[in-house]
Amino acid sequence: MNLTLKIWRQANAQTKGKLVTYQISDISPDMSFLEMLDVLNQQIILKGEDPVAFDNDCREGICGMCSLYINGRAHGAQSEATVCLLHMRSFKDGDTITIEPWRAKAFPVIKDLVVDRSAFDRIIQAGGFVSAKTGAPQDANALPVAKRNADLSMDAAACIGCGACVASCKNASAMLFTSAKISQLALLPQGQAERDRRALAMVKTMDDAGFGNCTNEGECEAECPKAIKMTNIARLFREYYRASIVSEEM
C-alpha cells in the first residue's frame, strides 16, 4: 500500500506545532498501525531527520500508553480497541491519514504526538483507592460480593487510563475516566467507607486539572477502547450528589 500521512509535529510544549506531510510506500496490510509508523521513523532517521515521537509500550491494548487521534477519531475508526491493535488492513491503498495527539488543556503536548496525562494520576491520588494498608486483612472469602455487582465493578475497572474519552469529548471532560474508578469502588462493599470522600475529592481534582464538564453527548463511550459505559457517569453524579448532601466535608 502507498499512503499519504499528515502528522502533527511540535518540538515541545512551548512551540507551535503544524501538520507535516509524509509519503510512505510498500506498507503491508498485516502491519499494525504503529509498525507502519516504525517503518516511517526508520526512513526519517536514515535521512538524518527527527523521527516522530509517539507513546506506546505493550502493543497489545492493555497498558494505555498509545494515544493517537487518527482521521478525527481517538484510536482510529475501529471500535473497542486501542491504536496498537489497529491494522493497516483497515485502510485502502492511496489513503490520506491524519495523525494528531490527544487535544485537551489538561493534556499538554510534550513532543509531537506525546502528551502529559499526569492529571489522570492526580485524580486517582485524590481518592481512587480503598485505604487498606498492607497487613493482615480478613480472609478474602469473608466478604461475599453479589456476582452482578462484581461483574459491573469489573466492567468499570477495565479502564486503561488512555485518555481517549477526554480526546474525543468536545468539552475535554474526564468524566468517563473518573466515573469508572468511582463506580468500581462504589459497587463493592470494600469501597463503602470512603464513598463520600472519594466522590467529592476526585471530582474536585478533576475540575482543578482543567477538564471540562459532561454534556451527555456520548463520544467518550463510543470511542472508549474498553467499552466503559456512560452509566458510570450517571453513577458518578449520584455518588457526588449523595456525598454533597451527607458529607460534612463540603
Next chain:
Amino acid sequence: MTVLDSKVPEGSLEAKWDKHKFDLKLVNPANKRKYSIIVVGTGLAGASAAASLAELGYKVQNFCFQDSPRRAHSIAAQGGINSAKNYPNDNDSIFRLFYDTIKGGDFRAREANVYRLAQVANNIIDQCVAQGVPFARDYGGLLDNRSFGGAQVSRTFYARGQTGQQLLLGAYSALSRQIGEGAVEMFNRREMLELAIIDGKARGIVCRNLVTGEIESYTADAVVLATGGYGNVFYLSTNAMNSNVTAAWRAAKRGAYFANPCFTQIHPTCIPISGDHQSKLTLMSESLRNDGRVWVPAKKGDTRPPAQIPENERDYYLERKYPSFGNLVPRDVASRNAKIVCDEGYGVGSTGQAVYLDFADAIKRMGKDVVAAKYGNLFDMYHHITDENPYEVPMKIYPAIHYTMGGLWVDYNLMSNIPGLFVLGEANFSDHGANRLGASALMQGLADGYFVIPYTIGGYFADAELANVTPDHKVLKGLEKEVTEKANKLLNIKGEKTVDDFHKQLGKIMWDKCGMARNAAGLKEAKEQIPKVRDEFWKNVKVPGNNGEFNQELEKAGRVADFLEFAEVMVIDALQREESCGGHFREEHQTEEGEAKRNDEEYAYVAAWEYKGVGEEPVLHKEPLTFENVKLTQRSYK
C-alpha cells in the same frame, strides 16, 4: 570463585520464615521516618513495595520510565495468580503449591524461598480483595478459581483475562494513596542509568529525565530494583516495547552478580510471527489451555482448512503424550512439543510455524456465552490482530519469549551481594528455577513487595551504618559525567544503521542460538557473533537528535547497548550449564523421549556471574542448591 551465602535461616521448612521474621531486628516507628528508600519500577513488585514501605513510615522515592506508574508491564499479565487457599476443597495446600512450583522450576530454585512464596500467597489474595480488586466470583458471591499448567488443582484466582491489570491497578491505587499523602515522591518518565555505591553500599541512582533529557541524581539509604525482565534481548518477545535490562545490567556492572541469565521462558501460546515488519509478539493466556485443545494435522503438509480435517486425522499431541496433564503441561514442555511437531513438518499456517488451539469442543460443551465470559477479551484481541474469528476457526499459536527466570542474585532477604541493593520480582532470580509455572509471576512480584521487603529492609537498616549522602556527592557527579559522555558518544557516531537494525540482528542471534533449544556449537557461534555486532553498533549506529531533549531513539540506543553486553553473559551461562533443565534445553542432554535431562550431581547450583569489563570473561560464583524436603526426580507429566 566464591561460594555464595544465601542466608537461608535454620529450622524446618515450615518454620524458617516465621523464625527469620522474629530474628530480624526492628526499626521503631519514629526512626523509620529517618530512613529513605529509592524504589525503581512500578510494576507489581515495585508499586507494592513502594506503597507498603511508605505505609510503614519510610521516606520513599519511586521511579518509572513510563508516563504513569499504572503502565508497568505487569499490566499485561492475563491469566491469574496462584494461591493455596484450597477454596475448591480439591486437596490443595501450601506444601503442594511449594512442591508444584519447585518441581515446575525443574529443581533449580531455592527451597526456602519457594516455600515462603507459597506461604504468603494466601495473604496476597486477602490483601488484593481488601483493596477492591474485582476478582471473578461465583453466584454465591465467593471467589472463583481455575486451573493452570503444571498443577492438578484449581488454585488460580483471576479477573477475566486481565488479572495482571487488576492486580497492578490495586497496587497502583495503594501507591497513589501514598503519593497523595506525600509519603511517596513519584518520578514518572525517569530512566535509571547508574547505581551509586558509596562506602561499599548502594546509596543512590542516576536517572535521565526523559522529558527534558536532564541527568538527575537521587540518594537514599537503600535502593530497591523492581525493574522487570530482559526478554527483549531477543528483540521479538511478548514484553512491552520499552522493557529492558538497563537498570539491572548497570547494577551488574557496578558489582551485583547476575544469576542464571540463560533461564528464559518460552510461552507456548502466542500469536505466530506474520512477517519481517513484526515489532513484538502477543501472548494468548495459558488459561486458554483449560478449555482449548492443541492439535496439528496427523498428516505432514496437510493444508486443508481445519474444519475439513476429520477428528481421526488430527493429532492432539499433548493429550497423546501426556495423558494425565494433557493440555495443561508446564510451559517449557508445551513449547518444546510445539517446536518438535513444527520442525517435523506438521505445522500449520502460511509459515508452517504454528499449531492449532481449538475451542470447538468447549463451545459445544459450555456454549459460546460461557466461553465469551471466560475468555472474551482474549478472543477479541486475537481477532483484532489476526483478522480471524476464534469462535469460528481454531486459533493459530506458536511459542515466544515471555519471561526471564534469571536475574540479579539475591539472598533470602532479597538483598544482592551489594549491601543496601535489594532486587524484587522478575528482576531477581530467586523463585522460579529453570521454568516458571503459569500464574506464579504475579504471586512472586506481590509477595516480594507486600510481604517480604517490608520486613527484611528493616533488618538491614537496624545493623547498617549509613553516613549522610546527598546528590552532590562526588561519586554521583562522576556517574552523571559518565552517563552524559555515553549519550554524547552514541549521538556522535552518526553511522548508517538504526538502533532497531542492531536490535533485530542481536535478537535473531539469540533466538537462533540461545532460544528454545541450544547446543554447544550454536552457543559458541553466538559468543563470537555478539561482540562483532556490538563493535559495529558503536561504530555505525545512527542516533538522531540531542541529549538535552525528549529523545526516544537515544533511550532505545542506551537499552540496546546494554543488551549487546548482557547477551554475551547469557550465552556464556548457557554454555557452561551442561545439562537441560526447564526452559534451558541443551540438545546434547535429553532423554530418549526428548525430555530435558538434568545433571543434579554437577549442576544443582545457581550460577551467579560477576562482571569484569566489556568483552571480558565474567567470573562464575556458585550457590549450591540443597534439597531437604523434596526428592529430585525426573519431572513427569505423563
